């Protein structure tokens with residue numbers, strides 16, 4: 001098995017990933033502690049019901065604790081090695097449905113901002129998506145962008161159709177429209193989560209490369225599951241939701257990573 005393409009994220013434990021994984025390990029320890037307590041307390045009284053009951057309960061809790069440790073271990077290894085290990089697909093579901101809300105709660109207790117936890121979650125989700133090596137043709141791939149990338153004074157309505165962009169170059173929509181044209185992939189701009197969901201339902205992509213803020217990306221990844229979503233956070237030099245920016249090189253790198261060249265296309269195969 002070869003290493004998965006790393007994009008800019010790499011397979012190493014970047015600080016963003018460390019936040020989430022650190023919280024995950026801490027939550028696992030707390031969970032095991034809770035199980036130990038749950039076992040110990042009845043232990044004192046359970047013996048009176050049946051002498052073997054405390055032992056049976058202890059074994060059950062130990063098996064549960066082991067399952068959690070194995071699951072977290074596989075998740076950590078998948079992220080670290082960038083390889084599609086057994087059960088890593090189900091673990092992406094676990095990460096999205098259960099661990100993100102849990103980690104946000106634990107993070108808040110420790111004074112870690114929600115956005116920091118979400119950033120970390122997005123990085124780990126990306127790593128798990130990369131590990132699964134999903135590939136899509138141009139027709140199956142969708143670039144989903146937030147409306148806040150558009151220059152605030154632009155008069156052209158691009159949410160319905162990005163072709164309305166006149167490519168004046170005052171905002172990243174020009175570069176994104178060029179990428180969409182160059183690779184023949186669909187490009188859609190959404191004003192919010194509801195429109196984004198409608199676009200996904202209508203276009204039925206097999207893979208999405210989405211750009212948004214941490215909050216919208218995290219909820220978009222959750223809403224779209226099991227569809228793989230590779231998330232790229234936008235930059236907000238003028239504050240949230242206003243003339244935001246995106247690293248076009250990173251978007252193109254993601255495109256070439258996931259795209260299967262159509263027959264006869266001169267595009268190069270995605271590189272590792």
Ligand code: SF4
Nearest residue numbers: 151154165166168171
């Ligand atoms: S690049 Fe397109 S969307 Fe951006 S300001 Fe110019 S015309 Fe408007």
